[in-house]
Amino acid sequence: MSSDVFNAGLIGAFYVIIFICGFFLSRYGKPYPMALFTLHKLAAVAAVVYLILIIRRLHHSSALMTGESMIIIVTVLLLIITIVSGGLTSLDKPMPACFLWMHKLLPYAAVAATAVVLYGFMGKR
Numbered sequence: 001m002s003s004d005v006f007n008a009g010l011i012g013a014f015y016v017i018i019f020i021c022g023f024f025l026s027r028y029g030k031p032y033p034m035a036l037f038t039l040h041k042l043a044a045v046a047a048v049v050y051l052i053l054i055i056r057r058l059h060h061s062s063a064l065m066t067g068e069s070m071i072i073i074v075t076v077l078l079l080i081i082t083i084v085s086g087g088l089t090s091l092d093k094p095m096p097a098c099f100l101w102m103h104k105l106l107p108y109a110a111v112a113a114t115a116v117v118l119y120g121f122m123g124k125r
């Protein structure tokens with residue numbers, strides 16, 4: 001199995017865990033089950049850190065074109081906003097509903113952007 005396929009599969013597996021835990025968290029509501037909430041956050045951190053490591057490695061081995069840099073920036077921004085909105089949504093005090101909606105919608109954009117990044121880098125060294 002090539003490392004590209006392995007990397008994409010691992011990130012995909014992290015996203016599957018994040019989404020499954022996220023849907024259960026929404027279903028259970030507050031107070032969120034601790035184990036599920038922790039797994040959701042850990043998988044999110046693992047996915048983001050691993051994605052950044054892949055991008056860093058590829059960036060060192062070949063120069064990035066403007067379009068590639070743009071999609072990487074968009075992806076990282078989407079992930080940051082998703083994580084921040086998730087953090088705000090999980091607070092005990094009442095928060096504007098927009099944060100919850102951001103956290104319900106942005107994960108799909110983040111997954112799509114991540115897929116574009118990983119696909120774009122496939123076979124590049």
Ligand code: HEM
Binds near residue numbers: 019041084100
């Ligand atoms: C890559 C990062 C993340 C992704 C892709 C993600 C994705 C999701 C998804 C898809 C849901 C289900 C939304 C729905 O019901 O439609 C969800 C729920 C949730 N996430 Fe995340 N999440 C991420 C990071 C985080 C982080 C870092 C936190 C907290 C610090 C967090 C807290 C929550 C909470 C509290 C819910 C339940 C919201 C509710 O009550 O409906 N998420 N997440």
